[in-house]
Amino acid sequence: MKRFSIKPKVLCAIVLLGTSFLLGCSISQKRTSVNLSELKTIEILAVNDMHAALDNFPRFAFMVDSLRSVYPDLLLVSGGDNQTGNPANDQYPEKGMPIIELMNALKFDVSAVGNHEFDSRLVGFEKITHKAEFDFLSANIELPKNTNFQIKPYKISEIPNGLKIIFVSFMDINENGIPDTHPDNVKGFTFEDPFQTARKYLFLKDSGDVFVMINHMGFEEDVKLAMQLPAKSVDLIIGGHSHTKVDKEQIHNGIMITQAERKLKYATLIKLAVSPEGKVDREMHLLTVGKEGSSRADIQKLVDAYNNNPALTETIAVAEDDFSNYEEVGYLMVDAIRVASGADLAFINPGGVRISKLAKGAVMTKDVYEMDPFGNEIVVFKLSGHEIRNLFLSAFILDDYLPIYLSGMTSRYLLKPDGSLKDVELFTSHGKPFDMDKIYSVVMNNYMSSIYKYDHKDSGQGLFRTSAESTIEYLKELKNIPSYRGVQRVEMVK
Template sequence: MKTFNRIVVLLFLLTAGLNTQASIVSDTATVVILSVNDMHAKIDNFPRFKAMVDSIRQTGEYVLLLSAGDIFTGNPVVDQFPEKGQPIIEMMNLTGFTASALGNHEFDYGQEVLARRMNEAQFPFLSANILPDSSSPVRFRPYVIITLENGIRVGILSLIQINEAGLPDTHPSRLEGLIFPDGLKVATSYASLRDSCDVFIALTHLGYETDIELAGILPSLDLILGGHSHTLVKTPSVFNGVMIMQAGSGLRHVTKTTLKLSDKTIISRQAETLSITGFRKQDDELLRLIAQYNDNKELNEMIGTALNEISGSDELGSMMTDAMAAIAPIEIAFQNNGGIRVDNFPKGDITIKNVYQLDPFGNEIILFYLTPAEIRSLILNAYNRERAIDLQTSGISYTVLTDAAGNGMEVEFRLSDGSAPDEEKTYATGISSYIASSYQFDHKDEGASLYITTAQSLINFIRNKKALDYKGVKRTFVKAAE
């Protein structure tokens, strides 16, 4: 692997360290840390990004290049590649990444695929609060200590978010054989890592608010470089003496943190956010590679037309659930807002690539026979996760009645013909496998897979309809209870 900027990477395991003879440290030194997060397979910006990184490396400073997780899911060219995720690993290798945190979407392709991508990566993946058992094929380190040629030691500890169910936000079936302790509790057990390094960094996939909590309990950190919440931190934030930065998402920005040290002690910290999309130069080799990846006839196939822009979760979610409800015997369908991954379908041609950008997760449709009371339970529990509408729907329209604090109290719904549901009847209800496995709701029926993904149902639906118009469609409402 090509060595950048005289960096010697020493990877330390929990059980053992690797000894090395450090070079004599000069009185002062500058270390530049470039960090991105939540790239979500957006490889099209890599030619500009690599050109920018190369230009910074040419300044002669010591440069580290880090990713705070979620490198996968969000670009069909990468997600639907025969070896899922391989294109972005190639881009990261060619750009010379130093390390990458594991984010929740690293697990979207399953652990076997992740293990193959990790083996191909010329940089380590990190997480301190993932504990694999012997059945899991993935292996990674909780942290690394990087010793620069001038002897300065940079420690990088990584943590991943967990949700209220104690798991990262991905399909639970893809997490079998893994245990996820609370990241903040785990972090404190690594406080002694401070004694083994001159610069102590947390490379996290926790979200900005949790990064602030981390700074509160681990003040020995110099810097937190975060991800997960897609927060663009333009001005350095300092909490409890710890600087916190995050670079948005989609490889549109990079954080540049400059540390000046004297006798191995940080004497100044500066950070700024740089625009990748605004950088003029591009790397020729990566331009050629990405052109080859994007030349995909299957993904570029036109399957229908949007007569008007289809925008927002109401319109896009209504389209997605109508596609599910077009499959017999489904009468009612639901789609969670978190599974709607684009802001709009522009007016005009719709391609298969558009569909996979909207719905990249590969979730299957699960059929439940639910009573009206059970349907209300699903809607209400989903609403109260964030005290906001979370489920788009087909076959019904519904209103969540809230109390003064905004908590969902009751649900009223009508069938698509305006009639009230039959309280004694069960309705064939289609939901994604993610909702079925991750959401809490009352149901006697155990559910059964229809063995078709939500994305494929939408492809079929658009092909059959040819022309779509969802302008102004809205089926979900919130009202304060009287």
Template sequence: MKQFLYYLLLFAFIFTSCSDSNTPEEKQPIDNTPKEISIFCVNDVHGQIDNFAKLKYIVDKEREEHQVVVVSAGDLFSGNPVVDNHPEKGYPMVDLMNKSGFDIAVLGNHEFDYGLENLKNRFTQSEFDWICANVNTENSPLPQPLEYKTITKDDIKLTFLGLVETNGKDDAIIPSTHPWRVKEITFQKPQDVVALYSDLKSEEDADLYICLSHLGMNGNDQVLGDIQLANQFPFFDLIIGGHSHQKVNTVENGVHIVQSGGYLNYLGKINLVVTNKKIEEFSFELIDLNNYAIEDTEIKNLIADYNNQDYLTEVIGYSNRNHGRSQVGCFYTDALRNSLQVDLSFQNTGGVRSSLNQGDITTREIYEISPFNNGTVIYEMSVLDIKKFLKESGAGFYYSGVELSQNGQDVIIKDVDGKHLEDEQILRVGLNDYIPAVHDTYFPETGTVQELTDAETIIEYLRNNNSPVDYPNAERYFRMK
């Protein structure tokens, strides 16, 4: 009997000892050691490469003292002809990012502007990771980007989730890019996928959970912006944003939100101290690169090589004055209408991306004004159909070839001599193909596709036109009120 009790007590002791050694606290001990890291961030660079030599110097100096991560919050492309018209469209940007040590980038809406084959090639050349959780590239040339990526630097783990906006077309879920260039891939609204990754921080055992967002700062009841993201899905520690080209450093619902302006005028620097998977200390600095003096010599020379392209320096015309974007819109539509030999031309305001300075006009300036390589197309449309387009699309346009006005809820269209055009009259309408791609329900199914892009068409117009560009006024803009 005593022997039986002895073995019973021994068994109980062993069982208890084994159970105690596997308590949750011992499995996952609390680590109160502060961890420091710096995150450098850019957004909406739009092909502007001139400040990369400064960025490289700053990042390298920081690496000498701290752990560093370098990220892009989208829209690396479209806006600089050196990048956009390179034989490998976009490659100079990827090359400079590789050499500057970028770790990760989220897809922005303008990443799709060159088409999927070009983007696929840039993916292949990138030494950093691309992420986006609300795109599906199956059955397309484009490899599927990662939904998220966990980056480990020494003793700290950061998990990044990528999201891109999908507000490019009223009757479709696509980013704000040319609809015909994303036909082979599908998108989900970001608000429909974020909850799927609510436990990602614990699943990855990450110190911080960061959204690399190309949503824009503020949305509304239907559109998810960074503010809505922080309020509706508050499981992120930090949101690094883009798309709205703002300088942001704020806290919303306990979530830090930052954004670094645009066009690589600024480099965002986030300094973090993390303890037990929480931000203990946070600071955000915008480094003004235009006023920063020191550059990395190797990168500076590489940028000079990229910028030294003869085809961008050809003088093709003369501007009598400095023209703002609305004046450029009038010039653009006149040039397109005359070159395409049509009755009427439209241009969307977002397609005019630069002003035009007084003096010689170079090919570079036209590519800066119209950087998207949109095609041109001619349609035959009735005056009634044109009115329907203007009344119902809700968009505003520069125009050439007619006089437009609003009378109540009707659009009045007259020719340049002031003669009223009847609804049944047919006009030839020439424009960049982005407009009918976005507003396809208002245009005929087929049009006559032209050989040249919109920028190439304007360049040819200037080459063949000896008159200087001179638009003192800008009164040819229409939007239904």
């Protein structure tokens, strides 16, 4: 009797793809005996949270081609968050389009809608759903009226051997009832609870041979969902969002769950075999992608062109004067995040400003990434004057006796003779004493929000936008940057 096991041609791909695949080969030898002629098989290559890792695409394309030479009907699937994390893509004239063009070139079949798909804003994302030659799926999303997003709740793919694969997708919704993105990015959308909606879509099971959920919910949420669904009601959940590296079989309540970390470091090859009785046999292998190894030259050429993104050297504003120290650059940055976020006040830690000079004249996008290279996101808090004072007192020691850059207010640090801090006095930007009982909206970066320990009630809300992106947005609006020469917002008194 023949066995369901790896085909001889796969060995060629194994040699091409390296040792990670060899591991898969050894696992596949454990399969139980089944008559091969009666089985119908389908292979899926799944990635998630690519976050515009353009540089890994030439290598990934080579792997996809190699696998397709063995499995011509291979389905290529993304678990969402294709966008955000690479200025070459995020600052492209058509924001987010490079990764979509690369996904088209590799002939992706479907992608979940991840929270970062919304980062291209309403119009941008709508355009992306039209440019994509694959289907965007999300079943717990209701599209805004009078828009033309190409997003489906599910898709049934029939492959040449007659197998029908059902793909349905659900995305995570946070405490505010939206995905983890800036609220402005999802205006007009409504979102349903993914757990309740998933149960409603179980009716699809009879419409095909293999039932696959492509979720952007995080691994733990996928486990919770699997435990809430009837046992074995879904064959496979391809996950994303938590950047989890699932390198060994995870089966919960009879449902296999996979995830391949992020940024195309890995991809999961899933092999499904369906018996005439409808039993689905599953195996998964985590393959290493990365950048090293054979790659596809035509895709490399495309990536090189995207990396020469003219938008990065485009003038976004003009500085009317030279910036000649960290304070001047820091005050520009902190003003930018305050205005861009609409908060009353903004703070940046002293280590958050990485250049001390900015020449008069053209300011380019790449200058902002040099000022603020960390990819820090901004977080908004509701803090009283007393809580802000607590923050300043706590931060001074952690920041090696340097004051915080601030916008929307000024401060006076009262130092002891040994240089340690006695107290901090807060003032409005007009120099009047602060109302210490008033509640202010305050933005800071996520580094500050996690590292500073001080008494405060509100634990903060991430705005899912980086401080660099906020600065770029602000400078584009501002156009002419006024002089910051000699600006002083902090007085140090011994």
